Amino acid sequence: MNIDLTNCDREPIHIPGSIQSHGFLIAINRKGEITYHSENVKTYLKDVPDVLLGQHIGTIEPLIGNNEPFNFINQLLSFGKTNGFEQTNPFNTDIHGQAYHLIISDSDDNYLLEFEPARSDSSTDIQRTIGRSISEMLADKNLQNLLNNSAAQVKSVIGYDRVMVYRFAEDGHGEVVAEAKNDELEPWLGLHYPASDIPKQARELYKKNFTRLIADVYTQPSAIITAADNAGSNLDLTNSQLRAVSPIHIQYLKNMEVASSFSISLMYKQELWGLIACHNYTPRFIDFRSRESAKLIGQILSSALEFRQDEENQQVSDKFKNAVDQLSRLMLKDNGIEFALTAHDTSLLDVVDAGGAVLMLENNVIKLGNTPDDEQLKELVTWVKANIIDSLYYTGKLSAIYPAAAKYKDIASGLMVSTLSRELDEYVLWFKPEQLKTVKWAGNPEKNIETDANGNRIISPRNSFEEWSETITATSASWSNEEVKSVIRLRSEIAYALNQKAGAIRLLNEKLKQAYEELDTFSYTISHDLKNPLTAVKSYAQILLRDKNLTPQAIRALERINAGADKMNNMIAEVLDYSRIGRSELVSTEIDTKTLIEDHVRELLLVYEVEPSVVTIKNTPAISGDPVMVSQVFANVISNAIKYSKKTSPQKVIIDATENDREVVYSITDNGLGIDIKQLPRIFELFNRMDNVGDIEGTGVGLAIVKRIIEKHRGKIWVDSELGQGSTFYIAFNKNTAD
Incomplete structure (x- = not known):
């Protein structure tokens, strides 16, 4: 192409x-x-x-x-x-x-x-030296020293002229964050490379092949031949060791005067963190066993990086969690929620790393730290209301999407918005200031664009790699996953406090009353206008299946109709359950939670055909609530934990609880698919399913039912999750459930 x-x-x-x-x-x-x-x-x-x-x-x-x-x-x-x-x-x-x-x-x-x-061009026996090199590589706990040690040890093991640790940014461009090189070479440490140098599809292959050798850029590749009748079918070399290199990349290496390259993938939570990128200025072949030994260095460094990064993330997460917990206690203690969030030593500014925050609640506007002025804030909120539909939104380049913010980029280049009530204009906004920085590129990243004879703009590998500096303006520090989780949790706590204190005086009650009436009508329509024709569809499909003259294709089509009818019937039943919860009376009694959970686990293990050792049940203190509704909560959340972790080996689900004088908090933890940070705010919405669930069955109603039940019990539910790492659902039951 x-x-x-x-x-x-x-x-x-x-x-x-x-x-x-x-x-x-x-x-x-x-x-x-x-x-x-x-x-x-x-x-x-x-x-x-x-x-x-x-x-x-x-x-x-x-x-x-x-x-x-x-x-x-x-x-x-x-x-x-x-x-x-x-x-x-x-x-x-x-x-x-x-x-x-x-x-x-x-x-x-x-x-x-x-x-x-089965030989290498290097005289070094990589397999013999690998153990000592790894020990020296891990000798320092400091992250930067770890990277520096790794570059030095890889260079000593494989003998390449230059070894770099290359880290990818969110936009795909990379930076050299550590380097070991021959003395005569110019340093590349700190240089940035545009995303086009290693495009997206190449980064995807690095996630599958943890090492990649280009032995000699000056040799001609050998074509793959096949029979004439198979000529249109290309052989997929995704898993190949010998796969040829893109001509663009070959020319790119030649322009750098690099004759051979070798790379080792560095992974963080199953995503590509970066590469150990090795360059040699003469051809160099490394045999497969030696490449596998080098891969071990990458895997160990990846584990060390993950451990160090998780350690740092946990410290930040604990700091934010403590702030949210303190604000939660203050909101339930103080008469005014706005006073609780803004007037104490712990405030909205402690929930994230921000320079300023604004709380807009119950017709009050309270500003903390450095914020836009009143007029600027009013215009910003008008823009937010018109353009932001998600309950949580954040950006580090506000003026790029809202040009008026350029006037106060020194205060608000970064914006995070948590919507409490769009109808009542109630929001929490956090601001991060502009973070001026100079990026040193290995050559002007735009210079790899040329025009061909027909006037088309084409990619051409850069010829110049002289340092080229660019000053980045109107951009803030990024919003971290820990900050996003913290704000999601705080939003849940604010909603809980509002529901506890606002009572019947809030406008929301009138809207809820109207919604309940509409939901009753909707439920009636489903039960009478949808269920009957659906039963007829299923019956006719079953009658047709009795015809022995049907073709296999027709049988498959009818079986799909049957399965679709069953799925739709289940969805209708769950929506009816959802609507009934709001109208049902809460019959509260003390619940033997241990027996309830054990019964559900026993049944779900049979349904999903998993071993009993998969589920660990720890503390199970009794709670007060409606036994039928609470049973539905645990059945749904535990079922999800088992269902969405089935493909993980070893599969683990842990059920535990803690309690204090106010509440009992249950946690259901799995090590399954996890939830994308961007989808966490919508996890409890009706008919919402995550993008990564694939063909795992579900309707997207279960968690909406769970949330409605918990709210009826005056409790709280929230989730902590990372994509590919599993999820923990927390369910807090108030010790006083009087409705």
Whole structure:
């Protein structure tokens, strides 16, 4: 494909149609027949038949391994399919008396058989030195020193001319945060590189392949050939070790005068944090075993980074949590909620790291710290009300989307808005000041844009890497995940306090009354106008299924109709449950929570077919409430915890509780899919399902029902979650549930 500024992120680098020529590749289908091979096979295998395509791999096994047992490749495949190919890779073999590594991987309906020399150009034995290097790498607990040590140790192990630790920013651009280099080289520490240098699809591959070697940028790649009738099908080389390199990237390295590169992925919570990027100014080959040893360095450094980062995040999180807890107590203690949030030593300014905050509540406007003036604030809130629909919104570049804010960018380049009531113009706003910074780029990032003969703007690798500085203005420090979680929690606490103290005088009650009446009508419509025709649809589908002359395609269609009818019926039933909660009387009694939870867990373990050891039940203090409603709460939340952590190994669900003189707080923790930070504010909304649930069944009603039940009990529910790390749902039951 032609690569230009409109599609450079879609360059299909996983199907380059060629491999690096320091090894060769053969692809076979599930029957063992050769479907693809690299053009250079004959360079490595003497006496190989002229026509390989369509041949069984067994016909050339003797050319690959003179000393290997009969059918050894099939045996490797069988073992690898059962135990994983990481258990077989690399397989040591010989070709014409030379030691080679055979590396096997999956590619759609094919297996990739890749052959590389079992030797490195480096005289250093990486596998022998790895242990000492890791010990020295981890010798310092300081994060920057850890990165510096890592760069130095990787350089000593693999012997490349320059080794950098390269960290990605949110927008995809990268910065060199640590470096070890030969003395004669110019330092690149602190330089930034635009996102186009390592585009999105390349970053995705680094998440799958933790090492990537480009042995010699000056060699010609070897084309992959296949049969004529298969010519339109490209071989997916996502898992390949020899995958050829994008021509743009090859030219980019040549422009830098780099002859060989090697990279090791650094991961944080299953996302790409950065790379250990190694450059050599002469060609350099590293064998597979040595690359695997280097990968171990990356995995250990990733674990260390995650530990250090989590430690820092936990300290920040604890600080914010303590502030929210203190404000929660003050709101329930003081007569005025605004007084509780703004007049004590702990205030709204302690919930996040902000320079100023504004509380707009019950026709009062209270400002803390540095904020825009009254007129500017009035115009800003008008813009917020017209443009922000989410209950939580934040940006670090306010003037870029609201130009009027440029006048006070020194106060409010960053904005976070928590909407309490759009109808009543009630908000909490936090402001972060402009953070002026100078970014040092490795060459002007815009200089890689050229114009071709037809006038099209195209990507061209930069020729100049001289330092180029850019001053970033009208941008604040980023809002962290810990700050977002803190504000979400505070919003829940404010809503709880308002519901406790506002009573019938708030405008919301009239709106709720109207909503309840509409919901009753809606419920009647569902039960009478939807359920009856739905039953008819299901009945007719079942009648049609009795016809033995139906084609398989028709049967599948009818079965889908049946399944869809069942799903819709379940959704209708859950919506009816949701509407009934508001009209039901609360029958409060003391509940034996231990028995209730154990019964639910026992049933859910059978439903989801998981082992009893998956669920750990700790403290289960009794609570007061409506037994039927409370049972529904625990059934829903525990079911979600088990359901959304099924694909995690080992799966863990922990049910625990703490109590004080005011409330009992239950926590249900899992290590499953987790929830994106941007979706947390909508988690309890009706019909809301997360983007990452895939084909896991659900209607998006359950948590809305749970929240409604808890609110009816004058309790609270909130969630702490990270994508890919699991979730913890907290349910606080007031010890006095009189409604």
